Amino acid sequence: MHTDIDRCVRAVQSKDARFDGWFFTAVLTTGIYCRPSCPVPPPKPENMRFYPSAAAAQQSGFRACKRCRPDASPGSPLWNERADLTARAMRLIADGVIDRGGVPGLAAGLGYSTRQIERQLLAELGAGPLALARAQRAQTARLLIETSDLPMADIAFAAGFSSVRTFNDTVREVFALAPTELRRRASGSRPSATAGTLSLRLPFRAPLCPDNLFGHLVATAVPGVEEWRGGAYRRTLRLPYGHGVVELRPRPDHIACRLSLTDLRDLTGAISRCRRLLDLDADPVAVDEQLRADPVLAPLVDKAPGRRVPRTVDAAEFAVRAVLGQQVSTAAARTHAHRLVLAHGEPVDDPQGGLTHLFPTAQALTALDPESLALPRSRRTTLTTITAALADDGLGLDAGSDWARARARLAALPGIGPWTVDVIAMRALGDPDAFVPTDLGLRRAAQELGLPATPAALTARAAAWRPWRAYAVQYLWATDDHPINLMPV
Missing domain, CATH: 3.40.10.10 (DNA Methylphosphotriester Repair Domain)
Structure with a gap:
């Protein structure tokens, strides 16, 4: 571009x-x-x-505009639309991998040498991984400076800087203001926050239709892990350094986000996961323009443009929940997941609401007794198989995953059919072209709209929607009166 x-x-x-x-x-x-x-x-x-x-831009000696705050703009949609090395690297950098493990940690996660990654990022983005991480640290520091009363030394290390001096120098260079000056300028407009919470604004590209986005999350919410309270979706987060609770509330021009973290070093990763959950870096204009070219989809797009794909904050958690949701109702899947949470999840305190647990890790679920599950025997085998694979990190479902390789590994597991692979690809991997032609709700919607209802014929018809078939699914699902399509009240 x-x-x-x-x-x-x-x-x-x-x-x-x-x-x-x-x-x-x-x-x-x-x-x-x-x-x-x-x-x-x-x-x-x-x-x-x-x-x-x-x-x-920073490497070329330019500083950020104080008026438009370019560092706070939505992320490029390319990094969530593509599955090549650059896109995978950018997703991992956004998740804070370099702050935790340096460039070698990034390289290990991608399976390439540090030299290859450096060369690829420089060629496409004009900056190497360390410079990209530095720009992200500067934005994280600005958020903490402007939205908290933390001492500057605490902010420096929470944002990922190795020293207070580096923090001070970077903030001055990027924003042309000292950290204390940034805080002074923001003091009059700082949102109110309770002790231990951060209040942020998550930007997005308009339009955004919140109905199915929040409706899906709330209708499938696991009690104790997720809830809808006071007009906001809330859930617990398992993060690299600790855990947190997030509250996400739709606003006309942003998503209001309140975060409570046990370790502020997790701020960058928490924000990245919340943005991924709500698909906030999507380009709805490009998506809707292509889907609107289909005369069947055009009225659906015109009625509620800007639909997003509800995704996840934890790919391993979603993979387990996808197996629990095989061939059962939404309510039954929630019940099964809630039982796992009560038996194997870690308790958390939530003074502001009713959240009680973190969703159990794959490692914790490997200890469960299959006979204790109220599931068909074949489903128990599938669940224990996928939890073992996740615990061994043999599926590669993290932010930097290779989508094709992850699909192949999932499909090789017993009991993991096309529907499960596609729904994991759509919501956990973030593949914008994932398609679920065997889904009953999708086939019912297709039939009502005069589209082919058999999986093979529907897949052939959907070729014109590529590479946005996951978004087409959202528009088709929205023709039903299922609770996933309704904004909760």
Whole structure:
């Protein structure tokens, strides 16, 4: 995108918010970089330079605009649409892998050498993994500076900096303000928060239809792990350094997010997982434009544009829940999952609501007695098989997973059929083209709309929807009156 100069100039001149996060505009005369929708008068085209990442702009000596806050724009949709090395690396960096394990940890997660990863990221993003992680640390630091009363030293280490000096230097370089000045500027607009919580705004590209997004999460919520309370979806989070509780509330132009963490070093990863859960980095204009070209889907898109794919904060958790949901109702799947939570989940305190447990780890579930499960014998075998594979990390379902390899490994397990593979690919791996032609609800919707109802014929008909078939599924599911399609009250 950033190499198409004419298109970038038009986007900046029209202040087109659809391109926020796709590229960044640096201004030679001011030394700052902005998002395309920056409200200040656009510079002359000859003074513009375009970069594919904030890190690349920073490396070239530009600082972030104080007005449009380009570091807080939605992430590029490319990293969730693609499954190549760059996209996988970006998903892992967003999850905080470099802060925890350095570039060697990133390389180990991807199965490539550090040199290969460095070369690939530099070629496409104009910045290496360390620079990309540094830009992310700066944004995390800014969030903590502006939304908490934590001492600056605590913020430095929570954001992933190795020293307070590095933290101070980076904040000054990126934002042209000292950390204390950033806090002073934000003090008048800081949202109120209870002790131990952080209040954040999660941006997204408009439009966003919250109905099926929150409706699905709430209708399938596991008691004790998830709940709908006071107009917000709440759930517990298992994170690398500890655990947390998140509250997500839809607003017209953002998602209001309240986070309570036992270890602030988990902030970056928690935000990344919440964004992935709600599919907030999607490009709904591109998705809806293609789906609208189908005369059957066009009325559905026009009625409620901007549908997202409800995903997950924990791929291993979702894989277990997908097996529990095989050939049973939503209510039955919730009951089975709740029993596992009570027997094997870790208790947590939630003074603000009714959450009681973390969903059990795959390692904890390997100790369960199959005979204690109120499931058919074949389903018990499938559950114990997939938990063993997850515990051994033999499936590769993390943020940097190779989608094709993960699909193949899932399909090789006994009892894991096409529906389970596809629904895990859609919601756990984040594949935007995952399709579930054997799903009963999808086939019923297709039949009512005059589409082919058999899996093979429906798959052939859906070829025109690629690479957005997972989004087409959301529009088709929405034709039913199932609770997953209704915004809870």
